[in-house]
Amino acid sequence: MAGVSVANFNAWLSEKLLCINKDVDLDVFVEYITGILETDTSRDDKNESLEGIIAEILVCACVRVQEA
Numbered sequence: 464m465a466g467v468s469v470a471n472f473n474a475w476l477s478e479k480l481l482c483i484n485k486d487v488d489l490d491v492f493v494e495y496i497t498g499i500l501e502t503d504t505s506r507d508d509k510n511e512s513l514e515g516i517i518a519e520i521l522v523c524a525c526v527r528v529q530e531a
Contacts, residue, residue, distance in 0.1 A: 469497075472497070473493050473497065476493050476496060476497070477489045477493055480492055480493070480520065483517070483520050483521060484520050484521070484523055486523070487520055487523070492516065492520065495516060496513065496516060499512045499513055499516075500513075
């Protein structure tokens, strides 16, 4: 995340997560996602972790829409 301030990135990420699911817990997910990005694991491992968490956010949003 070189060149981007943490605050700017967190604000951008929060906006994107809210576009996916307006009920997402930003405190939890922003911290979790930035934690994944800051680990020393491989890019593939990071991608896999991020895909999993974003898929979960999408599933929650789809369930909410179906219940409405």
